[in-house]
Amino acid sequence: MLEGLDDAAHQAESEHRCQYQTGHKGPHVCLAQSQDRPDGTSTAWWVNWPSPGKAAYRLDVLPVCPATAAHLNDDGLCLHPQGHPGDHWW
Numbered sequence: 442m443l444e445g446l447d448d449a450a451h452q453a454e455s456e457h458r459c460q461y462q463t464g465h466k467g468p469h470v471c472l473a474q475s476q477d478r479p480d481g482t483s484t485a486w487w488v489n490w491p492s493p494g495k496a497a498y499r500l501d502v503l504p505v506c507p508a509t510a511a512h513l514n515d516d517g518l519c520l521h522p523q524g525h526p527g528d529h530w531w
Contacts, residue, residue, distance in 0.1 A: 443474035443486060450475040450483075457488045457498075460520065462527040470522060473500060487522055 443453035451474065459469035474486040485505050490498045506519035508529045519529035 446474060446476050446486075448476045448478045450477045460530060461525065465526045467526055470525070472520065485522065 443449065453474050457471035457473070459465075460471050461469065468489050468491050471488045472485060473488045476484040476486075483505075484502055487501050487503045488498055489501055503522040506521045506523050506525055506529060508519040509517045510519075510529070510531055519525075519531065521530050
């Protein structure tokens with residue numbers, strides 16, 4: 442489903458690892474797919490889950506973190522969802 446989305450930005454993975462810093466509080470998250478449209482808009486699809494073995498995975502559309510640092514990655518954007526715990530991930 443994620444690879445079949447219009448304007449899908451990358452190949453969807455079947456296994457996910459949490460993107461947050463080790464020891465964070467709250468649910469785990471991993472970017473599952475981005476839709477990057479020619480008009481400059483985008484949609485970020487995130488896999489979310491509590492602790493391993495506790496409950497089912499969820500797929501959510503969440504806003505991306507608004508933090509920027511142009512010298513750290515191609516787009517200059519933090520690669521976590523908005524309101525994430527811990528440091529930004531460039």
